[in-house]
Amino acid sequence: MAPLYYYVGLSVIMFVIGILGMLLRRNAIVIFMSLELMFNAANLAFIAFSRHYQSLNGQMFVFFVMAVAAAEVAVGLALMVAIFRTRRSIDVDQISSMKG
Amino acid sequence: MANYLMFFVFAVVVVGSALGMVLSRNAIYSALFLVLNFAVVALLYVQLGAPFIAMAQVTVYAGAIMVLFLFVIMLLGAEQLSEEEPLPGQRVAALLLGTGFIIAATILIVVQAGPATPLPAPEATFASPMDVGTTLFTRYTLPFEVVSAILLVAMIGAIVLTRSDRPRQSITGAERKD
Numbered sequence: 038m039a040p041l042y043y044y045v046g047l048s049v050i051m052f053v054i055g056i057l058g059m060l061l062r063r064n065a066i067v068i069f070m071s072l073e074l075m076f077n078a079a080n081l082a083f084i085a086f087s088r089h090y091q092s093l094n095g096q097m098f099v100f101f102v103m104a105v106a107a108a109e110v111a112v113g114l115a116l117m118v119a120i121f122r123t124r125r126s127i128d129v130d131q132i133s134s135m136k137g
Numbered sequence: 138m139a140n141y142l143m144f145f146v147f148a149v150v151v152v153g154s155a156l157g158m159v160l161s162r163n164a165i166y167s168a169l170f171l172v173l174n175f176a177v178v179a180l181l182y183v184q185l186g187a188p189f190i191a192m193a194q195v196t197v198y199a200g201a202i203m204v205l206f207l208f209v210i211m212l213l214g215a216e217q218l219s220e221e222e223p224l225p226g227q228r229v230a231a232l233l234l235g236t237g238f239i240i241a242a243t244i245l246i247v248v249q250a251g252p253a254t255p256l257p258a259p260e261a262t263f264a265s266p267m268d269v270g271t272t273l274f275t276r277y278t279l280p281f282e283v284v285s286a287i288l289l290v291a292m293i294g295a296i297v298l299t300r301s302d303r304p305r306q307s308i309t310g311a312e313r314k315d
Contacts, residue, residue, distance in 0.1 A: 038140050038184075038255045038256040038257075038258070039140060039141050039144040039255065039256070040254060040255055040256065041256055042246050043144060043148075044144075044181070044185070045246060046242075046243065046246060047148050047151060047152070047181075049238075049239060049242040049243075049246075050152055050155075050239065051151060051152070051155055053235045053238055053239050054152070054155040054156060054159055054235075055155070056231075056235060056238075057159055057231055057232065057235045058158065058159035060227065060228075060231035061159065061227075061228055061231055062159065064164055066164050066206065066209065066210055066213075067158075067159075067164055067167050069206070070158060070167055070168065070171050070206065071158075071159065073171065073198070073202065074155055074158065074171065074174065077174070077175065077178055077198070080178075080190075080194075081178060081181060081182075084181075084182050084185050084187050084190060085185060085256075087185075087187065087264075088185045088186050088187070088256055088259065089256055089257075091257070091259060091260070091263065093263075093264060093268065093269065093272045096187050096189070096190050096264060096269065097269075097272060097273065097276075097277050097280075099187075099190050100190065100193065100269075100273070101277075101280055101284055103193055103194070103197050103198065104197075104284040104287070104288060105284065105287060106198075106202070107197060107201065107202055107288070107291075108287050108288050108290070108291030109291070110202050110205060110206070111205070111291045111292065111294075111295045112291050112294045112295055112298070114205060114206070114209045114295075115294065115295035115296075115298035115299045116298055117209060117213070118209060118212070118213065118298070118299050119298050119299060121213050127213065
């Protein structure tokens with residue numbers, strides 16, 4: 038088995054790619070997908086540590102993260118559909134009506 | 138040795154598909170890259186001795202969530218967006234800070250790690266579906282119930298948010314004002 042730190046390093050790289058996606062893209066749906074990528078990176082770290090400590094608690098956390106992520110995606114995509122209906126666009130730079 | 142080889146192949150595919158997701162111009166390609174990413178991470182979970190989580194990853198993430206994403210992308214027809222940059226220098230700043238974070242994390246990992254000992258072999262019954270189910274319904278009963286409540290609330294929220302606001306004909310024929 039590869040050492041724990043290989044998996045943690047891979048998780049860090051995935052997380053940073055997710056952050057870059059959130060900062061660089063303007064499409065709200067792609068920003069959402071970058072968020073999912075960051076969840077996934079955190080989950081990978083959880084599973085790796087769960088294996089390292091031979092404890093199931095990390096896997097339980099991943100289970101709950103998945104469930105909450107599913108709920109979050111449902112609400113987020115519903116918001117996006119609602120925004121698209123009123124503004125005909127999901128470019129995050131154009132959603133600025135609350136800017137002071 | 139075969140384990141190391143598998144890890145590196147998986148890692149290359151994971152990083153490559155993540156980059157493809159962030160960089161591709163078309164949101165549908167992004168979603169498909171993300172499906173590949175989730176599937177390969179599920180393989181990493183299998184390698185790490187978490188078969189139940191791996192199956193949940195494939196069905197929930199790569200299946201349900203990504204189908205929802207693709208559905209919304211195609212529903213909105215929003216796969217292409219212009220790429221002009223309103224905040225100058227943001228791209229450069231993001232790249233520099235991201236690289237800085239990777240370097241800092243690498244230094245931390247190298248300093249903290251000590252000798253790179255391979256992960257220990259798990260017991261035969263570790264993280265079997267029975268094991269996972271027992272833990273879930275004994276030690277984690279309350280979070281499990283809370284999660285089901287969250288899912289219910291999210292479902293109701295999604296229905297309320299996407300409901301059409303147009304006035305509908307009521308039974309008496311008068312227009313409702315809401």
